[in-house]
Amino acid sequence: MKISAAQVKELRERTGAAMMDCKRALEEARGDMEKAIVVLRERGLSSAAKKAGRATKEGSIFSYIHPGAKIGVLIEINCETDFVARTEDFQELGRNLAMQVAAAAPLVVRREELPEEIVEKEREIYRKQALSSGNPENIVDKIVEGKLEKFYHEACLMEQPFIKNDKETVEDLVKAAIAKLGENIVVRRFARFQLGEELS
Amino acid sequence: MKISAAQVKELRERTGAAMMDCKRALEEARGDMEKAIVVLRERGLSSAAKKAGRATKEGSIFSYIHPGAKIGVLIEINCETDFVARTEDFQELGRNLAMQVAAAAPLVVRREELPEEIVEKEREIYRKQALSSGNPENIVDKIVEGKLEKFYHEACLMEQPFIKNDKETVEDLVKAAIAKLGENIVVRRFARFQLGEELS
Numbered sequence: 001m002k003i004s005a006a007q008v009k010e011l012r013e014r015t016g017a018a019m020m021d022c023k024r025a026l027e028e029a030r031g032d033m034e035k036a037i038v039v040l041r042e043r044g045l046s047s048a049a050k051k052a053g054r055a056t057k058e059g060s061i062f063s064y065i066h067p068g069a070k071i072g073v074l075i076e077i078n079c080e081t082d083f084v085a086r087t088e089d090f091q092e093l094g095r096n097l098a099m100q101v102a103a104a105a106p107l108v109v110r111r112e113e114l115p116e117e118i119v120e121k122e123r124e125i126y127r128k129q130a131l132s133s134g135n136p137e138n139i140v141d142k143i144v145e146g147k148l149e150k151f152y153h154e155a156c157l158m159e160q161p162f163i164k165n166d167k168e169t170v171e172d173l174v175k176a177a178i179a180k181l182g183e184n185i186v187v188r189r190f191a192r193f194q195l196g197e198e199l200s
Numbered sequence: 201m202k203i204s205a206a207q208v209k210e211l212r213e214r215t216g217a218a219m220m221d222c223k224r225a226l227e228e229a230r231g232d233m234e235k236a237i238v239v240l241r242e243r244g245l246s247s248a249a250k251k252a253g254r255a256t257k258e259g260s261i262f263s264y265i266h267p268g269a270k271i272g273v274l275i276e277i278n279c280e281t282d283f284v285a286r287t288e289d290f291q292e293l294g295r296n297l298a299m300q301v302a303a304a305a306p307l308v309v310r311r312e313e314l315p316e317e318i319v320e321k322e323r324e325i326y327r328k329q330a331l332s333s334g335n336p337e338n339i340v341d342k343i344v345e346g347k348l349e350k351f352y353h354e355a356c357l358m359e360q361p362f363i364k365n366d367k368e369t370v371e372d373l374v375k376a377a378i379a380k381l382g383e384n385i386v387v388r389r390f391a392r393f394q395l396g397e398e399l400s
Contacts, residue, residue, distance in 0.1 A: 061272030061393045063263035069285075072261030074274040076393045085269075189399065191391035193261045193276045199389065 001027050011036055015046040016179035034167060037176075046179055054184035058082045060090070064098035073101045075190040080183040093177045093185070099163065100170060101190050106157035109187050114155060122151050157187060201230055211236055215246040216379035234367060246379055254384040258282045260290070264298035273301045275390040280383040293377045293385070299363065300370060301390050306357040309387050314355060322351050357387060 003026045011022040011033060017040050025045070029035035040046040056078035064073045075098050079085050100106075108114050126147040130140045153159045158171040168176075170187075178185050203226045211222040211233060217240045225245070229235035240246040256278035264273045275298045279285050300306075308314050326347040330340045353359045358371040368376075370387075378385050 057396050059395055060269040061265060061395060062269070063265050063272055063274060065261060065263050069260040069262070072263055072274050072276075074263060074272050074391050074393055076272075076395065078396070189393070191274050191393070193274055193389070193391070195259055195261060195276065196257050196278070 001030055003027055003031060007031065007033065011040075013180055014176040015040050016182060017045045021045045037172075046175070051178045051182070051184040054080055056080055056184050056186045058085050059185075059188075060085050060094055062094035062098045064095070064102050066102050070195040071102050072193045073098045073190060075101060076188040078186045078188050079181070084181050084183045087181060089177060089181055090185070093173065096162070096164065096173065097157075097170065097187060098190075100160065101157060101192050103163045104154075104157075104160050105192060105194075106160055106190075107155040109157050109189065111152055111156050111159070114152075118155075119148070123148060157190065201227055203227055203231060207231065207233065211240070213380055214376045215240050216382060217245045221245045237372075246375075251378050251382070251384040254280055256280055256384050256386045258285050259385075259388075260285050260294055262294035262298045264295070264302050266302050270395040271302050272393045273298045273390060275301060276388040278386045278388050279381070284381050284383045287381060289377060289381055290385070293373065296362070296364065296373065297357075297370065297387060298390075300360065301357060301392050303363045304354075304357075304360050305392060305394075306360055306390075307355040309357050309389065311352055311356050311359070314352075319348070323348060357390070 003023055007026055008019060008022045011017070011026060012019060014033075015022070015037055017025070021040065021043075022036070025036040025039040025043075026033075028039055037046065058081050059076065059078035062075050062077065064075075066072070075094065077090070077094050077097065079090060084090055107118070123144055126144045127140060129147075130143040131137075135143060153161075158169070158174070160170050162168050162170055162173050174185055174187065203223055207226055208219060208222045211217070211226060212219060214233075215222070215237055217225070221240060221243075222236070225236040225239040225243075226233075228239055237246065258281050259276065259278035262275050262277065264275075266272070275294065277290070277294050277297065279290060284290055307318070323344060326344045327340060329347075330343040331337075335343060353361075358369065358374070360370050362368050362370055362373050374385055374387065
């Protein structure tokens with residue numbers, strides 16, 4: 001399997017791993033970039049994992065107003081230093097995530113932030129659907145968990161497929177930025193206003 | 201008292217009242233623009249009052265990111281038609297109010313939205329201050345109400361002095377836009393993110 005220098009370079013940029021580790025991971029993944037990233041992560045060679053615990057007090061607030069001005073988004077993304085906050089990579093991440101929230105309308109940043117009553121309501125609906133379709137009781141739970149998992153992927157920003165490349169999630173995108181910029185990066189919060197929507 | 205055509209024009213633009221009513225109001229107010237507006241309002245000749253009850257389902261979402269990107273604001277302003285939402289006057293109002301929220305950090309749009317516990321906490325603090333300064337019990341209530349009123353003027357967007365002209369409140373600014381544009385206009389909600397601030 002021949003791995004090109006461009007592939008190695010891309011993988012290195014996305015994970016921050018060493019050149020030789022990137023080459024080996026790509027060979028093992030038979031040239032598949034996404035699989036190579038997983039290989040590196042599993043071995044702890046992607047630097048994103050190591051950075052994840054560090055304190056983030058700097059960063060930027062980003063906004064995105066969709067053409068027509070009927071949808072608007074405000075999002076806070078944190079990193080460790082103002083130096084990184086000012087980099088074009090960080091700014092691009094911010095613009096992309098603001099646009100993501102506008103287009104894909106997540107409810108929360110991550111699973112833990114979903115109010116229990118919303119999860120319970122979803123669970124109840126899936127349960128009734130599964131039962132009314134005549135499924136035996138012993139597999140209903142599995143169906144419910146599967147559907148709930150799908151709901152999380154829609155409702156939580158970090159689990160959503162990235163709107164510009166649905167082969168990666170928002171979490172992948174953030175991890176790639178962490179690896180590339182060498183600092184922990186955290187999506188802290190967002191607000192999404194749609195004109196005239198009901199307020200909770 | 202000589203009233204200039206420019207003054208009449210300005211008053212007409214700000215209130216939407218008829219030319220002759222504007223002239224008379226200015227004469228009565230001895231050329232004082234702000235007083236003349238009050239005169240027109242009192243007589244129900246300013247069209248802002250009449251428009252205030254009408255349904256607002258259109259409008260725009262505005263954002264403002266303060267230079268440095270450490271403070272960001274998202275604000276929804278409603279009007280009656282998309283036509284008005286697209287006017288330069290409405291857009292200017294939106295830009296001004298987004299900047300106002302960034303600079304003056306209100307807690308809510310209007311008084312009714314302040315949580316009761318916040319108001320009670322303020323009241324309690326003012327009461328203790330007034331008592332510990334040795335004020336007799338019978339005037340403490342008046343002092344507390346006065347300070348609470350001041351608190352409302354700081355905490356509620358509509359009651360804040362406009363950052364670009366502290367002789368008028370944000371409410372005055374919105375009413376002037378209502379009169380000029382001939383539609384009811386409502387500030388529906390805002391979000392203000394300051395980098396790293398504590399989340400409630």
